[in-house]
Amino acid sequence: MAKVLPSFVCQNCGAAYNRWQGKCESCGEWNTLVEENAAGAASVPSSLRPKRKGRAFTLESLTGDTQDAPRTPSGVAELDRVTGGGFVRGSVLLLGGDPGIGKSTLLIQATARMARLKHRSIYISGEEAVAQVRLRAERLGLAKSPVELAAETSVEDIIATLSQGPRPVLVVIDSIQTMWTDTVDSAPGTVTQVRASAQALIRYAKTSGATLILVGHVTKDGQIAGPRVVEHMVDAVLSFEGEGSQQFRILRAVKNRFGPTDEIGVFEMTGLGLREVPNPSELFLSERDLGTPGTAVFAGIEGTRPVLVELQALVAPTALGTPRRAVVGWDPSRLSMVLAVLEAHCGVKLSGHDVYLNVAGGLRINEPAADMAAAAALVSSLVGAPLPADGVFFGEVSLSGAVRPVAQMPARLKEAAKLGFKRAIMPEQTRGDGGGDAGLVLNAVGSLTELVAEIAAKGKKPRDNEAQLRRQDRG
Ligand SMILES: Nc1ncnc2c1ncn2[C@@H]1O[C@H](COP(=O)(O)OP(=O)(O)OP(=O)(O)O)[C@@H](O)[C@H]1O
Numbered sequence: 135m136a137k138v139l140p141s142f143v144c145q146n147c148g149a150a151y152n153r154w155q156g157k158c159e160s161c162g163e164w165n166t167l168v169e170e171n172a173a174g175a176a177s178v179p180s181s182l183r184p185k186r187k188g189r190a191f192t193l194e195s196l197t198g199d200t201q202d203a204p205r206t207p208s209g210v211a212e213l214d215r216v217t218g219g220g221f222v223r224g225s226v227l228l229l230g231g232d233p234g235i236g237k238s239t240l241l242i243q244a245t246a247r248m249a250r251l252k253h254r255s256i257y258i259s260g261e262e263a264v265a266q267v268r269l270r271a272e273r274l275g276l277a278k279s280p281v282e283l284a285a286e287t288s289v290e291d292i293i294a295t296l297s298q299g300p301r302p303v304l305v306v307i308d309s310i311q312t313m314w315t316d317t318v319d320s321a322p323g324t325v326t327q328v329r330a331s332a333q334a335l336i337r338y339a340k341t342s343g344a345t346l347i348l349v350g351h352v353t354k355d356g357q358i359a360g361p362r363v364v365e366h367m368v369d370a371v372l373s374f375e376g377e378g379s380q381q382f383r384i385l386r387a388v389k390n391r392f393g394p395t396d397e398i399g400v401f402e403m404t405g406l407g408l409r410e411v412p413n414p415s416e417l418f419l420s421e422r423d424l425g426t427p428g429t430a431v432f433a434g435i436e437g438t439r440p441v442l443v444e445l446q447a448l449v450a451p452t453a454l455g456t457p458r459r460a461v462v463g464w465d466p467s468r469l470s471m472v473l474a475v476l477e478a479h480c481g482v483k484l485s486g487h488d489v490y491l492n493v494a495g496g497l498r499i500n501e502p503a504a505d506m507a508a509a510a511a512l513v514s515s516l517v518g519a520p521l522p523a524d525g526v527f528f529g530e531v532s533l534s535g536a537v538r539p540v541a542q543m544p545a546r547l548k549e550a551a552k553l554g555f556k557r558a559i560m561p562e563q564t565r566g567d568g569g570g571d572a573g574l575v576l577n578a579v580g581s582l583t584e585l586v587a588e589i590a591a592k593g594k595k596p597r598d599n600e601a602q603l604r605r606q607d608r609g
């Protein structure tokens with residue numbers, strides 16, 4: 135008879151071992167192994183499990199009659215933008231985010247909106263009592279919406295309740311870490327429990343056709359706590375982010391089986407709940423320090439939407455042996471590359487300087503198109519010359535120091551013009567890039583050296599713009 139081996143499961147990545155050890159070999163974390171008895175399947179010896187003969191099924195071809203995944207818009211436009219146009223029937227979403235960022239607020243608003251559109255919507259809280267959820271709804275002015283509410287943590291009870299009455303369109307489980315199922319003996323919150331609970335709830339969603347949203351907590355380092363495995367089980371992983379001190383909240387899709395992953399939804403946290411921000415550029419530029427050296431406005435693209443955002447740089451002589459490089463909201467290796475190009479090709483010596491770069495408003499940029507804006511902000515801070523307040527920057531910088539064209543230039547220019555900017559400092563336009571200049575003065579830059587010379591000239595002799603004008607005429 136097979137002996138049931140003890141099983142030690144890493145609470146970080148879900149890897150299982152048959153003896154305890156200090157470090158998880160699969161993810162490298164220390165002290166994350168916890169003894170869990172994965173009952174159910176694992177503890178029943180295979181010889182005792184009922185034998186079942188396989189059933190043959192028909193294989194299909196790729197072409198055939200299939201409708202588009204039917205979607206139900208939530209009515210919260212910024213949320214629909216991120217999911218790809220609404221909730222797909224029978225799909226499961228995982229929403230992660232720091233404690234207190236507003237996950238419950240977002241979901242109670244979405245359920246209320248759905249319920250008002252006559253879609254049966256159910257909100258199950260494992261963290262808060264019904265009274266607490268009601269209080270929040272009251273504060274948000276949603277108390278009258280026909281949302282069905284419960285404070286429950288037993289997966290079996292939840293599924294039994296959901297199976298009664300008409301099929302719900304949306305079910306929110308806040309949060310998956312508080313759920314537990316009878317099928318395994320581990321404590322709630324352990325990887326085995328979370329995984330088994332998620333499995334049962336996902337099975338319910340797939341068979342019933344309801345859309346299921348699971349809330350997941352996030353650890354210090356930004357991972358959805360405990361089970362990375364749940365991320366693989368669900369159809370979409372959404373992450374709700376924001377700076378604690380600021381009111382902006384950004385929703386992005388980390389994974390999405392039914393839509394794009396590059397769209398962001400922007401919200402503002404107010405006393406009346408989350409307000410949708412249909413035009414994020416206005417928000418990100420609302421607190422600009424005009425005329426200070428070290429700031430540049432970057433005309434970026436997030437998904438299909440242009441977004442203007444301010445990059446702030448500080449370059450200061452270092453007091454330490456090794457200068458500091460700190461960056462918030464952008465890729466640190468991208469910053470290192472821009473610094474290396476500035477040193478190697480443009481004669482900008484930064485080895486004796488600390489460098490800080492910050493993307494305003496808590497936005498996180500992934501585009502290489504931000505290279506030129508970052509470089510401009512850095513040089514501007516170094517020489518103490520403010521950049522033109524009515525200009526936007528974009529362009530990718532190559533290792534040779536050349537400024538390369540980027541995608542969707544007309545959309546960037548149009549957004550800049552809409553927000554009152556007068557000129558764009560940008561790569562030379564390629565021929566296929568028709569679409570107009572949106573009425574802006576286009577200042578084409580071929581190499582980073584040109585840009586640096588232009589900014590540096592203003593730093594030394596603010597009044598003498600003649601040399602610079604001549605350069606522009608040639609360019
Ligand atoms: N009376 C209030 N007025 C304005 N804003 C409030 C008020 N009460 C709470 N908030 C905001 O709502 C946020 C909490 O939102 P919510 O409970 O939705 O977060 P959460 O992500 O679900 O947190 P948790 O991880 O604890 O479940 C607070 O951080 C605060 O910004």
Ligand SMILES: [Mg+2]
Binds near residue numbers: 237238261308
């Ligand atoms: Mg909550």
Ligand SMILES: [Zn+2]
Binds near residue numbers: 146
């Ligand atoms: Zn691990």
